[in-house]
Amino acid sequence: MSIAGGVQTAIERGMKIGCTTIQMFVKNNTQWRGKPISESEASEFKRLRSESGISPIVVHDTYLINLCAKDKSILRKSREALKDELDRCELLGVEYLNFHPGSHMGQGESEGIKLIAESLNLIHAQTPGYKVKSVLEATAGQGTALGYRFEQLRAIIDLIEEKDRMAVCIDTCHILAAGYDISTEAGYQATFEEFDAVLGLNRLVAFHMNDSKRELGSRVDRHEHIGKGKIGKKGFGFIMNDERFRNIPKILETPKGEDMKEDIVNMRVLKRLMAKQ
Template identity: 60%
Template sequence: MKHLIGAHVFVEGSVDSAITKAEEFGFTAIQIFTRNNNRWASKPLSEKEINSFKEKLANSKIKVVVSHDSYLINLCAVDKEILEKSRIAFKDELDRCEQLGIQYLNFHPGSHGGAGENEGIKLIAESLNLLHQQTKNYKVKSMLEATAGQGNALGYKFEQLAKIIELVEEKERMCVCIDTAHIFAAGYNIKDSKDYKKVMSEFDRIIGLDLLKCIHMNDSKKPLGSRVDRHDHIGKGEIGLEGFTNIMNDKKLIDVALILETPKSKDQHEDLENVKTLLSLVK
Protein backbone atom coordinates (compact mmCIF):
# COMPACT_ATOMS: atom_id res chain seq x y z
CA MET A 1 0.00 0.00 0.00
CA LYS A 2 1.30 3.44 -0.96
CA HIS A 3 0.21 5.93 1.67
CA LEU A 4 -0.28 9.68 1.34
CA ILE A 5 1.82 10.70 4.33
CA GLY A 6 3.63 13.67 5.85
CA ALA A 7 3.36 16.29 8.56
CA HIS A 8 2.54 19.89 9.37
CA VAL A 9 5.43 21.80 7.81
CA PHE A 10 6.75 25.11 9.12
CA VAL A 11 6.59 28.12 6.81
CA GLU A 12 9.66 30.34 6.96
CA GLY A 13 9.13 33.65 5.21
CA SER A 14 7.24 32.75 2.03
CA VAL A 15 4.61 29.95 1.94
CA ASP A 16 6.48 28.16 -0.87
CA SER A 17 9.28 27.40 1.62
CA ALA A 18 7.03 24.64 3.00
CA ILE A 19 6.98 22.88 -0.37
CA THR A 20 10.79 22.97 -0.59
CA LYS A 21 11.07 21.44 2.90
CA ALA A 22 8.38 18.82 2.33
CA GLU A 23 10.14 17.67 -0.85
CA GLU A 24 13.40 17.29 1.08
CA PHE A 25 11.54 15.20 3.67
CA GLY A 26 9.90 13.04 1.01
CA PHE A 27 6.36 13.86 2.12
CA THR A 28 3.38 13.20 -0.16
CA ALA A 29 0.83 15.00 2.06
CA ILE A 30 1.37 18.16 4.14
CA GLN A 31 -0.37 20.71 6.29
CA ILE A 32 0.63 24.38 6.58
CA PHE A 33 -0.52 27.73 7.94
CA THR A 34 -0.95 30.24 5.10
CA ARG A 35 -0.90 33.12 7.63
CA ASN A 36 0.09 33.82 11.23
CA ASN A 37 -1.99 31.39 13.28
CA ASN A 38 -2.18 33.63 16.36
CA ARG A 39 -3.20 36.95 14.78
CA TRP A 40 -6.47 38.25 13.39
CA ALA A 41 -4.95 40.29 10.57
CA SER A 42 -2.38 39.22 7.99
CA LYS A 43 -0.79 40.78 4.94
CA PRO A 44 -2.08 39.57 1.57
CA LEU A 45 -0.13 36.98 -0.39
CA SER A 46 1.96 38.52 -3.16
CA GLU A 47 1.57 37.38 -6.76
CA LYS A 48 5.19 36.23 -6.72
CA GLU A 49 4.56 34.11 -3.59
CA ILE A 50 1.41 32.56 -5.08
CA ASN A 51 3.10 31.72 -8.39
CA SER A 52 6.17 30.25 -6.69
CA PHE A 53 4.02 28.07 -4.40
CA LYS A 54 1.93 26.72 -7.28
CA GLU A 55 4.94 26.07 -9.48
CA LYS A 56 6.87 24.23 -6.76
CA LEU A 57 3.78 22.20 -5.81
CA ALA A 58 3.11 21.21 -9.43
CA ASN A 59 6.69 19.95 -9.77
CA SER A 60 6.66 18.04 -6.46
CA LYS A 61 5.54 14.59 -5.32
CA ILE A 62 3.05 16.18 -2.90
CA LYS A 63 -0.49 15.02 -3.67
CA VAL A 64 -2.44 16.65 -0.82
CA VAL A 65 -2.07 20.06 0.86
CA VAL A 66 -4.18 20.98 3.87
CA SER A 67 -4.22 24.46 5.36
CA HIS A 68 -5.00 24.77 9.09
CA ASP A 69 -6.88 27.90 10.05
CA SER A 70 -5.92 30.38 12.79
CA TYR A 71 -6.38 29.20 16.39
CA LEU A 72 -8.28 32.42 17.16
CA ILE A 73 -11.20 31.60 14.86
CA ASN A 74 -14.43 30.46 16.52
CA LEU A 75 -17.39 30.17 14.13
CA CYS A 76 -19.89 29.86 17.00
CA ALA A 77 -18.49 32.54 19.34
CA VAL A 78 -21.06 33.99 21.76
CA ASP A 79 -19.27 37.35 21.66
CA LYS A 80 -20.58 39.12 18.54
CA GLU A 81 -17.31 40.96 17.94
CA ILE A 82 -15.28 37.70 18.09
CA LEU A 83 -17.81 36.01 15.80
CA GLU A 84 -17.47 38.80 13.22
CA LYS A 85 -13.67 38.74 13.44
CA SER A 86 -13.75 34.94 13.08
CA ARG A 87 -15.88 35.12 9.96
CA ILE A 88 -13.65 37.76 8.34
CA ALA A 89 -10.52 35.73 9.18
CA PHE A 90 -12.06 32.49 7.90
CA LYS A 91 -13.00 34.22 4.62
CA ASP A 92 -9.36 35.32 4.32
CA GLU A 93 -8.26 31.71 4.95
CA LEU A 94 -10.57 30.48 2.16
CA ASP A 95 -9.28 33.21 -0.18
CA ARG A 96 -5.67 32.20 0.47
CA CYS A 97 -6.35 28.52 -0.13
CA GLU A 98 -8.11 29.33 -3.39
CA GLN A 99 -5.25 31.59 -4.51
CA LEU A 100 -2.68 28.88 -3.74
CA GLY A 101 -4.70 25.96 -5.10
CA ILE A 102 -4.90 24.27 -1.68
CA GLN A 103 -7.61 21.59 -1.57
CA TYR A 104 -8.68 21.72 2.09
CA LEU A 105 -9.07 24.29 4.88
CA ASN A 106 -9.03 22.39 8.16
CA PHE A 107 -10.71 23.97 11.20
CA HIS A 108 -12.02 23.11 14.65
CA PRO A 109 -15.82 23.55 14.61
CA GLY A 110 -15.82 25.99 17.54
CA SER A 111 -16.62 26.49 21.23
CA HIS A 112 -20.22 27.33 22.11
CA GLY A 113 -19.23 29.36 25.19
CA GLY A 114 -22.08 28.08 27.32
CA ALA A 115 -24.83 28.67 24.72
CA GLY A 116 -25.28 24.90 24.38
CA GLU A 117 -24.59 22.24 21.78
CA ASN A 118 -27.60 22.88 19.54
CA GLU A 119 -27.13 26.65 19.44
CA GLY A 120 -23.41 26.22 18.74
CA ILE A 121 -24.00 23.77 15.90
CA LYS A 122 -26.61 26.07 14.34
CA LEU A 123 -24.26 29.05 14.49
CA ILE A 124 -21.33 27.12 12.94
CA ALA A 125 -23.56 26.09 10.02
CA GLU A 126 -24.87 29.67 9.72
CA SER A 127 -21.28 30.96 9.60
CA LEU A 128 -20.30 28.40 6.95
CA ASN A 129 -23.36 29.16 4.82
CA LEU A 130 -22.56 32.87 4.94
CA LEU A 131 -18.88 32.27 4.08
CA HIS A 132 -19.67 29.85 1.28
CA GLN A 133 -22.05 32.42 -0.23
CA GLN A 134 -19.21 34.96 -0.13
CA THR A 135 -16.86 32.53 -1.90
CA LYS A 136 -19.05 31.14 -4.68
CA ASN A 137 -17.39 28.62 -7.02
CA TYR A 138 -14.32 28.18 -4.79
CA LYS A 139 -12.76 24.73 -5.11
CA VAL A 140 -11.28 24.61 -1.60
CA LYS A 141 -13.31 22.47 0.80
CA SER A 142 -14.13 23.39 4.41
CA MET A 143 -12.72 20.52 6.49
CA LEU A 144 -14.30 19.95 9.91
CA GLU A 145 -11.87 18.48 12.44
CA ALA A 146 -13.06 16.06 15.13
CA THR A 147 -12.09 17.42 18.57
CA ALA A 148 -11.33 16.01 22.02
CA GLY A 149 -14.24 17.93 23.56
CA GLN A 150 -12.32 20.08 26.02
CA GLY A 151 -14.46 22.72 27.72
CA ASN A 152 -17.29 23.82 25.43
CA ALA A 153 -15.62 22.60 22.23
CA LEU A 154 -17.94 21.03 19.68
CA GLY A 155 -17.08 18.22 17.27
CA TYR A 156 -16.13 15.49 19.75
CA LYS A 157 -19.02 13.27 18.62
CA PHE A 158 -19.47 12.09 15.05
CA GLU A 159 -23.14 13.06 15.37
CA GLN A 160 -22.17 16.70 15.99
CA LEU A 161 -20.06 16.83 12.84
CA ALA A 162 -22.86 15.17 10.85
CA LYS A 163 -25.38 17.70 12.17
CA ILE A 164 -23.21 20.64 11.08
CA ILE A 165 -22.87 19.15 7.57
CA GLU A 166 -26.63 18.52 7.47
CA LEU A 167 -27.28 22.23 8.11
CA VAL A 168 -24.75 23.44 5.53
CA GLU A 169 -26.42 24.33 2.24
CA GLU A 170 -23.47 23.55 -0.10
CA LYS A 171 -22.71 20.08 1.24
CA GLU A 172 -20.30 19.39 -1.62
CA ARG A 173 -17.96 21.95 -0.04
CA MET A 174 -17.67 20.01 3.21
CA CYS A 175 -15.36 17.20 4.33
CA VAL A 176 -13.93 15.84 7.58
CA CYS A 177 -10.60 15.29 9.33
CA ILE A 178 -10.16 12.79 12.16
CA ASP A 179 -7.45 13.57 14.70
CA THR A 180 -6.45 10.28 16.37
CA ALA A 181 -5.50 11.93 19.69
CA HIS A 182 -8.76 13.90 19.70
CA ILE A 183 -11.15 11.05 19.00
CA PHE A 184 -9.33 8.76 21.44
CA ALA A 185 -9.62 11.41 24.17
CA ALA A 186 -13.27 11.83 23.18
CA GLY A 187 -13.88 8.14 23.94
CA TYR A 188 -13.49 6.39 20.58
CA ASN A 189 -11.25 3.38 21.17
CA ILE A 190 -9.07 3.00 18.07
CA LYS A 191 -6.40 1.06 19.99
CA ASP A 192 -8.17 -2.31 20.15
CA SER A 193 -8.56 -3.83 16.67
CA LYS A 194 -12.19 -4.89 17.19
CA ASP A 195 -13.15 -1.54 18.67
CA TYR A 196 -11.29 0.23 15.86
CA LYS A 197 -13.49 -1.52 13.29
CA LYS A 198 -16.60 -0.48 15.25
CA VAL A 199 -15.41 3.15 15.40
CA MET A 200 -14.74 3.33 11.65
CA SER A 201 -18.03 1.58 10.90
CA GLU A 202 -19.79 4.14 13.12
CA PHE A 203 -18.04 7.01 11.31
CA ASP A 204 -19.10 5.57 7.96
CA ARG A 205 -22.73 5.17 9.11
CA ILE A 206 -23.02 8.63 10.69
CA ILE A 207 -20.85 10.78 8.40
CA GLY A 208 -19.63 8.61 5.51
CA LEU A 209 -16.08 7.48 4.77
CA ASP A 210 -16.27 9.31 1.43
CA LEU A 211 -16.10 12.59 3.40
CA LEU A 212 -12.97 11.58 5.33
CA LYS A 213 -10.09 13.30 3.53
CA CYS A 214 -7.44 13.61 6.26
CA ILE A 215 -6.30 11.93 9.47
CA HIS A 216 -4.09 13.82 11.90
CA MET A 217 -1.77 11.08 13.15
CA ASN A 218 -1.10 11.94 16.78
CA ASP A 219 -0.61 9.69 19.77
CA SER A 220 -2.37 10.88 22.94
CA LYS A 221 -0.70 11.84 26.22
CA LYS A 222 -4.09 11.47 27.91
CA PRO A 223 -6.20 8.31 28.37
CA LEU A 224 -9.28 7.13 26.51
CA GLY A 225 -12.30 9.35 27.25
CA SER A 226 -10.26 11.98 29.12
CA ARG A 227 -11.59 14.78 26.85
CA VAL A 228 -8.13 16.39 27.07
CA ASP A 229 -6.22 17.32 23.90
CA ARG A 230 -2.49 16.54 24.30
CA HIS A 231 -0.45 15.15 21.39
CA ASP A 232 2.41 12.68 21.72
CA HIS A 233 4.85 10.92 19.37
CA ILE A 234 3.70 7.77 17.59
CA GLY A 235 3.83 4.78 19.94
CA LYS A 236 4.79 6.91 22.96
CA GLY A 237 1.27 7.69 24.16
CA GLU A 238 -1.94 5.98 25.23
CA ILE A 239 -2.97 4.90 21.70
CA GLY A 240 0.33 3.08 21.19
CA LEU A 241 1.58 1.28 18.10
CA GLU A 242 -1.48 -1.00 18.15
CA GLY A 243 -3.86 1.82 17.26
CA PHE A 244 -1.68 3.14 14.45
CA THR A 245 -1.18 -0.39 13.09
CA ASN A 246 -4.98 -0.52 12.63
CA ILE A 247 -4.96 2.68 10.57
CA MET A 248 -1.85 1.91 8.52
CA ASN A 249 -3.31 -1.42 7.39
CA ASP A 250 -6.86 -0.24 6.70
CA LYS A 251 -7.24 -0.49 2.91
CA LYS A 252 -10.32 1.77 3.04
CA LEU A 253 -8.07 4.65 4.11
CA ILE A 254 -5.43 4.35 1.38
CA ASP A 255 -6.54 7.61 -0.32
CA VAL A 256 -6.82 9.55 2.96
CA ALA A 257 -3.96 11.96 3.75
CA LEU A 258 -2.10 10.97 6.95
CA ILE A 259 -0.57 14.08 8.51
CA LEU A 260 1.46 14.29 11.73
CA GLU A 261 0.90 17.06 14.26
CA THR A 262 3.23 15.62 16.89
CA PRO A 263 5.68 17.78 18.91
CA LYS A 264 8.62 18.95 16.80
CA SER A 265 11.76 21.07 16.83
CA LYS A 266 12.68 23.56 14.11
CA ASP A 267 14.46 21.01 11.89
CA GLN A 268 11.44 18.64 12.16
CA HIS A 269 13.62 15.53 12.53
CA GLU A 270 10.95 14.08 14.85
CA ASP A 271 8.50 14.05 11.93
CA LEU A 272 10.87 11.93 9.87
CA GLU A 273 11.20 9.49 12.77
CA ASN A 274 7.44 9.32 13.27
CA VAL A 275 6.78 8.76 9.55
CA LYS A 276 9.36 5.97 9.57
CA THR A 277 7.62 4.40 12.60
CA LEU A 278 4.21 4.58 10.89
CA LEU A 279 5.46 3.01 7.66
CA SER A 280 7.15 0.22 9.63
CA LEU A 281 3.68 -0.83 10.87
CA VAL A 282 2.44 -1.72 7.37
CA LYS A 283 2.04 -5.49 7.10
Protein backbone atom coordinates in the same frame (compact mmCIF):
# COMPACT_ATOMS: atom_id res chain seq x y z
CA MET B 1 4.84 22.98 7.95
CA SER B 2 6.09 26.45 8.82
CA ILE B 3 5.71 29.20 6.21
CA ALA B 4 8.50 31.37 7.62
CA GLY B 5 10.06 32.94 4.54
CA GLY B 6 6.90 32.63 2.43
CA VAL B 7 4.19 30.09 1.66
CA GLN B 8 6.41 28.31 -0.86
CA THR B 9 8.83 27.32 1.91
CA ALA B 10 6.24 24.84 3.23
CA ILE B 11 6.71 22.87 0.01
CA GLU B 12 10.50 23.10 0.34
CA ARG B 13 10.40 21.85 3.93
CA GLY B 14 8.12 18.99 2.96
CA MET B 15 10.43 17.97 0.12
CA LYS B 16 13.41 18.06 2.47
CA ILE B 17 12.05 15.26 4.67
CA GLY B 18 10.33 13.23 1.96
CA CYS B 19 6.69 14.17 2.48
CA THR B 20 4.07 13.16 -0.08
CA THR B 21 1.48 15.46 1.54
CA ILE B 22 1.74 18.40 3.93
CA GLN B 23 -0.31 20.57 6.26
CA MET B 24 0.53 24.26 6.43
CA PHE B 25 -0.74 27.67 7.43
CA VAL B 26 -1.47 30.42 4.92
CA LYS B 27 -0.84 33.28 7.36
CA ASN B 28 0.41 33.81 10.92
CA ASN B 29 -1.56 31.32 13.00
CA THR B 30 -1.89 33.63 16.02
CA GLN B 31 -3.17 36.76 14.26
CA TRP B 32 -6.51 37.75 12.75
CA ARG B 33 -5.00 39.36 9.68
CA GLY B 34 -2.02 38.48 7.54
CA LYS B 35 0.09 39.93 4.78
CA PRO B 36 -1.58 39.27 1.41
CA ILE B 37 -0.12 36.51 -0.75
CA SER B 38 1.17 38.06 -3.96
CA GLU B 39 0.54 36.58 -7.39
CA SER B 40 4.27 35.89 -7.72
CA GLU B 41 4.31 34.00 -4.40
CA ALA B 42 1.30 31.97 -5.49
CA SER B 43 2.94 31.17 -8.83
CA GLU B 44 6.16 30.04 -7.13
CA PHE B 45 4.14 27.92 -4.69
CA LYS B 46 2.33 26.19 -7.55
CA ARG B 47 5.56 25.66 -9.48
CA LEU B 48 7.33 24.05 -6.53
CA ARG B 49 4.30 21.95 -5.73
CA SER B 50 4.14 20.66 -9.30
CA GLU B 51 7.83 19.74 -9.20
CA SER B 52 7.56 18.08 -5.80
CA GLY B 53 4.50 15.94 -6.49
CA ILE B 54 3.22 16.78 -3.00
CA SER B 55 -0.55 16.26 -3.04
CA PRO B 56 -3.03 16.88 -1.61
CA ILE B 57 -2.28 19.87 0.62
CA VAL B 58 -4.16 20.60 3.84
CA VAL B 59 -4.24 24.09 5.35
CA HIS B 60 -4.95 24.56 9.06
CA ASP B 61 -6.74 27.75 10.03
CA THR B 62 -5.52 30.28 12.58
CA TYR B 63 -6.07 29.23 16.19
CA LEU B 64 -8.10 32.37 17.00
CA ILE B 65 -11.12 31.43 14.90
CA ASN B 66 -14.30 30.36 16.72
CA LEU B 67 -17.30 30.03 14.41
CA CYS B 68 -19.77 29.90 17.32
CA ALA B 69 -18.21 32.54 19.56
CA LYS B 70 -20.52 34.06 22.16
CA ASP B 71 -18.82 37.44 21.81
CA LYS B 72 -20.28 39.03 18.65
CA SER B 73 -17.03 40.85 17.89
CA ILE B 74 -15.06 37.58 18.00
CA LEU B 75 -17.73 35.88 15.89
CA ARG B 76 -17.48 38.61 13.23
CA LYS B 77 -13.68 38.47 13.22
CA SER B 78 -13.79 34.66 13.01
CA ARG B 79 -16.06 34.73 9.99
CA GLU B 80 -13.92 37.34 8.25
CA ALA B 81 -10.75 35.40 9.05
CA LEU B 82 -12.05 32.06 7.76
CA LYS B 83 -13.29 33.71 4.57
CA ASP B 84 -9.81 35.21 4.12
CA GLU B 85 -8.25 31.77 4.60
CA LEU B 86 -10.54 30.27 1.96
CA ASP B 87 -9.49 33.08 -0.39
CA ARG B 88 -5.83 32.25 0.23
CA CYS B 89 -6.38 28.52 -0.27
CA GLU B 90 -8.20 29.13 -3.55
CA LEU B 91 -5.40 31.42 -4.76
CA LEU B 92 -2.84 28.70 -4.02
CA GLY B 93 -4.94 25.88 -5.44
CA VAL B 94 -5.01 24.05 -2.10
CA GLU B 95 -7.60 21.29 -1.72
CA TYR B 96 -8.54 21.43 1.96
CA LEU B 97 -9.00 24.05 4.70
CA ASN B 98 -9.13 22.27 8.06
CA PHE B 99 -10.57 23.90 11.19
CA HIS B 100 -12.07 23.04 14.57
CA PRO B 101 -15.86 23.57 14.47
CA GLY B 102 -15.89 25.94 17.45
CA SER B 103 -16.51 26.27 21.20
CA HIS B 104 -19.99 27.29 22.34
CA MET B 105 -18.70 29.11 25.45
CA GLY B 106 -21.77 28.28 27.53
CA GLN B 107 -24.43 28.90 24.88
CA GLY B 108 -25.17 25.19 24.67
CA GLU B 109 -24.37 22.57 22.06
CA SER B 110 -27.46 23.05 19.90
CA GLU B 111 -26.98 26.82 19.71
CA GLY B 112 -23.30 26.35 18.96
CA ILE B 113 -24.04 23.93 16.12
CA LYS B 114 -26.56 26.37 14.63
CA LEU B 115 -24.05 29.24 14.80
CA ILE B 116 -21.27 27.18 13.17
CA ALA B 117 -23.55 26.26 10.28
CA GLU B 118 -24.75 29.86 9.97
CA SER B 119 -21.14 31.04 9.85
CA LEU B 120 -20.20 28.54 7.15
CA ASN B 121 -23.28 29.29 5.06
CA LEU B 122 -22.44 33.01 5.15
CA ILE B 123 -18.80 32.35 4.22
CA HIS B 124 -19.71 29.94 1.42
CA ALA B 125 -22.15 32.49 0.00
CA GLN B 126 -19.25 34.96 -0.17
CA THR B 127 -17.01 32.45 -1.97
CA PRO B 128 -19.13 31.04 -4.81
CA GLY B 129 -17.53 28.43 -7.01
CA TYR B 130 -14.52 27.83 -4.76
CA LYS B 131 -13.01 24.37 -5.12
CA VAL B 132 -11.31 24.23 -1.70
CA LYS B 133 -13.22 22.04 0.76
CA SER B 134 -14.24 23.22 4.24
CA VAL B 135 -13.00 20.46 6.55
CA LEU B 136 -14.42 19.99 10.04
CA GLU B 137 -11.88 18.47 12.42
CA ALA B 138 -13.11 15.99 15.02
CA THR B 139 -12.18 17.36 18.45
CA ALA B 140 -11.40 15.94 21.89
CA GLY B 141 -14.32 17.81 23.45
CA GLN B 142 -12.13 19.78 25.82
CA GLY B 143 -13.98 22.62 27.53
CA THR B 144 -16.99 23.61 25.42
CA ALA B 145 -15.47 22.48 22.10
CA LEU B 146 -17.94 20.97 19.66
CA GLY B 147 -17.23 18.19 17.18
CA TYR B 148 -16.23 15.50 19.68
CA ARG B 149 -19.09 13.23 18.59
CA PHE B 150 -19.63 12.17 14.99
CA GLU B 151 -23.30 13.11 15.45
CA GLN B 152 -22.30 16.73 16.13
CA LEU B 153 -20.31 16.90 12.90
CA ARG B 154 -23.30 15.40 11.06
CA ALA B 155 -25.64 17.95 12.68
CA ILE B 156 -23.47 20.80 11.39
CA ILE B 157 -23.29 19.38 7.86
CA ASP B 158 -27.06 18.79 7.84
CA LEU B 159 -27.52 22.57 8.24
CA ILE B 160 -25.06 23.49 5.47
CA GLU B 161 -26.62 24.63 2.21
CA GLU B 162 -23.69 23.61 -0.02
CA LYS B 163 -23.03 20.19 1.46
CA ASP B 164 -20.67 19.21 -1.35
CA ARG B 165 -18.18 21.76 0.03
CA MET B 166 -17.96 19.95 3.38
CA ALA B 167 -15.55 17.23 4.53
CA VAL B 168 -14.16 15.80 7.78
CA CYS B 169 -10.69 15.25 9.28
CA ILE B 170 -10.08 12.69 12.02
CA ASP B 171 -7.45 13.52 14.62
CA THR B 172 -6.51 10.22 16.26
CA CYS B 173 -5.62 11.81 19.60
CA HIS B 174 -8.87 13.76 19.64
CA ILE B 175 -11.18 10.84 18.92
CA LEU B 176 -9.51 8.62 21.53
CA ALA B 177 -9.89 11.41 24.09
CA ALA B 178 -13.52 11.77 22.99
CA GLY B 179 -14.18 8.10 23.76
CA TYR B 180 -13.62 6.30 20.44
CA ASP B 181 -11.25 3.42 21.20
CA ILE B 182 -9.01 2.90 18.16
CA SER B 183 -6.29 1.16 20.19
CA THR B 184 -7.90 -2.28 19.81
CA GLU B 185 -9.05 -4.04 16.66
CA ALA B 186 -12.64 -4.35 17.87
CA GLY B 187 -12.73 -0.70 18.92
CA TYR B 188 -11.17 0.41 15.65
CA GLN B 189 -13.71 -1.49 13.56
CA ALA B 190 -16.61 -0.20 15.66
CA THR B 191 -15.35 3.39 15.41
CA PHE B 192 -15.23 3.43 11.64
CA GLU B 193 -18.48 1.51 11.28
CA GLU B 194 -20.06 4.29 13.34
CA PHE B 195 -18.31 7.00 11.33
CA ASP B 196 -19.58 5.46 8.11
CA ALA B 197 -23.12 5.14 9.44
CA VAL B 198 -23.25 8.71 10.77
CA LEU B 199 -21.17 10.67 8.27
CA GLY B 200 -20.16 8.35 5.44
CA LEU B 201 -16.55 7.41 4.73
CA ASN B 202 -16.73 9.55 1.58
CA ARG B 203 -16.62 12.64 3.85
CA LEU B 204 -13.25 11.63 5.34
CA VAL B 205 -10.43 13.48 3.57
CA ALA B 206 -7.57 13.62 6.12
CA PHE B 207 -6.08 12.12 9.27
CA HIS B 208 -4.09 13.95 11.92
CA MET B 209 -1.83 11.16 13.17
CA ASN B 210 -1.16 11.89 16.84
CA ASP B 211 -0.81 9.57 19.79
CA SER B 212 -2.48 10.66 23.03
CA LYS B 213 -0.87 11.44 26.37
CA ARG B 214 -4.23 11.07 28.08
CA GLU B 215 -6.52 8.09 28.39
CA LEU B 216 -9.60 7.01 26.46
CA GLY B 217 -12.55 9.33 27.11
CA SER B 218 -10.48 11.90 29.01
CA ARG B 219 -11.76 14.78 26.84
CA VAL B 220 -8.24 16.25 27.13
CA ASP B 221 -6.26 17.15 24.00
CA ARG B 222 -2.59 16.28 24.57
CA HIS B 223 -0.60 14.99 21.60
CA GLU B 224 2.19 12.41 21.93
CA HIS B 225 4.73 10.82 19.59
CA ILE B 226 3.53 7.82 17.57
CA GLY B 227 3.50 4.65 19.66
CA LYS B 228 4.35 6.41 22.93
CA GLY B 229 0.84 7.20 24.08
CA LYS B 230 -2.50 5.55 24.82
CA ILE B 231 -3.20 4.58 21.19
CA GLY B 232 0.07 2.74 20.70
CA LYS B 233 1.67 1.37 17.56
CA LYS B 234 -1.00 -1.28 17.14
CA GLY B 235 -3.73 1.34 16.80
CA PHE B 236 -1.80 3.26 14.16
CA GLY B 237 -1.09 -0.02 12.38
CA PHE B 238 -4.83 -0.47 11.83
CA ILE B 239 -4.99 2.85 9.97
CA MET B 240 -1.78 2.36 8.01
CA ASN B 241 -2.96 -1.03 6.73
CA ASP B 242 -6.57 -0.11 6.03
CA GLU B 243 -7.01 -0.15 2.25
CA ARG B 244 -9.95 2.26 2.54
CA PHE B 245 -7.58 4.95 3.79
CA ARG B 246 -4.51 4.27 1.65
CA ASN B 247 -4.88 7.46 -0.40
CA ILE B 248 -6.07 9.72 2.41
CA PRO B 249 -3.40 12.18 3.63
CA LYS B 250 -1.95 11.47 7.06
CA ILE B 251 -0.55 14.52 8.82
CA LEU B 252 1.72 14.54 11.88
CA GLU B 253 0.91 17.05 14.63
CA THR B 254 3.15 15.33 17.18
CA PRO B 255 5.42 17.39 19.49
CA LYS B 256 7.97 19.41 17.53
CA GLY B 257 11.64 20.14 18.08
CA GLU B 258 14.34 21.68 15.94
CA ASP B 259 14.90 20.85 12.27
CA MET B 260 11.88 18.49 12.03
CA LYS B 261 13.88 15.59 13.53
CA GLU B 262 10.88 14.31 15.48
CA ASP B 263 8.74 14.37 12.34
CA ILE B 264 11.29 12.23 10.51
CA VAL B 265 11.27 9.68 13.36
CA ASN B 266 7.46 9.58 13.55
CA MET B 267 7.17 9.20 9.76
CA ARG B 268 9.59 6.29 9.92
CA VAL B 269 7.57 4.62 12.69
CA LEU B 270 4.34 4.91 10.69
CA LYS B 271 5.92 3.53 7.51
CA ARG B 272 7.31 0.55 9.41
CA LEU B 273 3.84 -0.28 10.70
CA MET B 274 2.53 -1.00 7.22
CA ALA B 275 1.77 -4.73 6.86
CA LYS B 276 3.35 -5.39 10.28
CA GLN B 277 0.35 -5.85 12.53
